[in-house]
Amino acid sequence: MVDTRLPDHEVPGSVVASLIGLLMLGLVDNQILSPILPEIASSFAVDVARVGLTVSGYALAAALAALVVGSLSDRGRRRPFLIAACVTFGLASLAAFFSGSFSTFAAARILAGASAGVISALVVASIADRVPYQRRGRAMGWVASAYFAAPILGVPVGSLLADLYGWRTLYILFAGAAVGLAAVMLVWYADSHEKREAEPRSWASETLGKYSGFLKNKVTLAGALSAFFVSGGITSFVTYLGAYLSGQFGLSTTAIGMVFLLSGGASLAGALAAGRLSDRLGKRAVAFWGSLALASVILVVPALGGGISLYLGLGVVGLAAASRVAPLQSLVTELVSRQTRGAYVALRNTLSQLGIAVSAAAGASLFAVKGYGAVCILAATFSLVAALLLLWVEEPGS
Numbered sequence: 016m017v018d019t020r021l022p023d024h025e026v027p028g029s030v031v032a033s034l035i036g037l038l039m040l041g042l043v044d045n046q047i048l049s050p051i052l053p054e055i056a057s058s059f060a061v062d063v064a065r066v067g068l069t070v071s072g073y074a075l076a077a078a079l080a081a082l083v084v085g086s087l088s089d090r091g092r093r094r095p096f097l098i099a100a101c102v103t104f105g106l107a108s109l110a111a112f113f114s115g116s117f118s119t120f121a122a123a124r125i126l127a128g129a130s131a132g133v134i135s136a137l138v139v140a141s142i143a144d145r146v147p148y149q150r151r152g153r154a155m156g157w158v159a160s161a162y163f164a165a166p167i168l169g170v171p172v173g174s175l176l177a178d179l180y181g182w183r184t185l186y187i188l189f190a191g192a193a194v195g196l197a198a199v200m201l202v203w204y205a206d207s208h209e210k211r212e213a214e215p216r217s218w219a220s221e222t223l224g225k226y227s228g229f230l231k232n233k234v235t236l237a238g239a240l241s242a243f244f245v246s247g248g249i250t251s252f253v254t255y256l257g258a259y260l261s262g263q264f265g266l267s268t269t270a271i272g273m274v275f276l277l278s279g280g281a282s283l284a285g286a287l288a289a290g291r292l293s294d295r296l297g298k299r300a301v302a303f304w305g306s307l308a309l310a311s312v313i314l315v316v317p318a319l320g321g322g323i324s325l326y327l328g329l330g331v332v333g334l335a336a337a338s339r340v341a342p343l344q345s346l347v348t349e350l351v352s353r354q355t356r357g358a359y360v361a362l363r364n365t366l367s368q369l370g371i372a373v374s375a376a377a378g379a380s381l382f383a384v385k386g387y388g389a390v391c392i393l394a395a396t397f398s399l400v401a402a403l404l405l406l407w408v409e410e411p412g413s
Contacts, residue, residue: 031157033196034097035161036199038134039165040189041134042161042165043189047170059117066117073125073128076126076129077368085358086225086361088140089353093144093357097133104131104193105190107124108189111183140357140360144353152294152341156289158341159286162340173185225359235350238346239347239366241405242347244370244400246368246371249398250378252313252391277333278329278333281330282334286340286341289340290341297410299346300410306339306402307402310399316328339401
């Protein structure tokens with residue numbers, strides 16, 4: 016049963032800001048590895064590919080930790096788990112800063128991944144707990160903006176700092192930010208209004224029951240699977256876009272970076288606008304039409320020539336891709352009760368990571384054999400399936 020009770024007070028902006036700041040920290044930490052990867056490999060005298068494997072360990076740890084802690088947080092308060100994740104993230108960043116060997120660095124990254132996975136799941140669940148569904152799109156719009164702000168704002172700044180002061184500087188800054196956010200959460204995040212529920216079953220049987228229930232119910236199954244296709248669709252398109260632009264139009268690395276920057280700017284604007292719009296028009300409607308629009312424009316991209324038409328087309332891709340995030344997060348968090356919300360968000364995050372892995376691998380084969388046009392067909396198919404899955408999900412309260 017869906018918990019439709021509304022909070023008895025307005026959620027302070029400071030609470031939402033601290034939660035989004037925490038999410039942003041984890042996103043930048045994850046994405047900053049790409050530009051500093053060669054420097055890290057050189058400092059430890061290991062291959063770049065070996066350092067790249069820490070990304071897989073990071074993602075796996077994030078998925079497993081979220082599945083466990085997401086369910087645990089449903090039993091009572093999420094605040095202790097968020098603060099613990101903050102502290103653990105800070106300790107992992109310190110370990111990376113002081114690491115004297117690659118094995119120590121890799122272990123630190125796995126620990127950071129586990130913390131980031133918990134943060135990602137519980138930030139979304141916490142905002143859903145506190146913000147009424149009727150106004151949740153606007154709040155989730157800020158959450159969605161963090162996903163797009165990280166690569167276009169946080170990563171360039173982090174890259175510059177690493178270039179000036181060395182890659183270890185980033186991790187001491189991450190540690191300081193984590194401590195600061197933990198302190199902020201202690202002061203601003205009060206969750207005494209969240210009632211503890213009696214739990215007659217053991218945690219293990221309860222957790223298995225939750226995940227089994229999600230997969231047996233066609234509505235929650237459709238909501239969870241949508242994450243696989245939403246993330247997978249945009250991943251395959253973006254991953255091989257740079258290689259396509261270089262090979263087809265001869266764009267330099269700097270020019271390709273500008274394409275991503277402009278598309279990211281459109282995504283950032285779309286994420287904020289779509290959240291507000293979904294509160295007016297309905298979350299499912301905005302997410303559905305956004306997915307259809309994305310599938311359509313992706314198919315057109317290979318037919319675009321260079322110049323302004325290409326930039327405009329990729330801007331529309333960024334806008335359409337971002338338009339789905341806030342409405343979907345608002346919608347799916349209302350499909351389950353507060354007592355199962357943390358576990359459900361964690362399940363969606365895990366399926367999202369799986370979709371990324373599958374689409375990236377499939378895209379690699381298609382790009383090598385058939386070219387970027389085939390990759391776009393794959394991405395459009397993923398986005399179309401994401402839209403079709405929403406037909407099984409009714410707008411709450413409709």
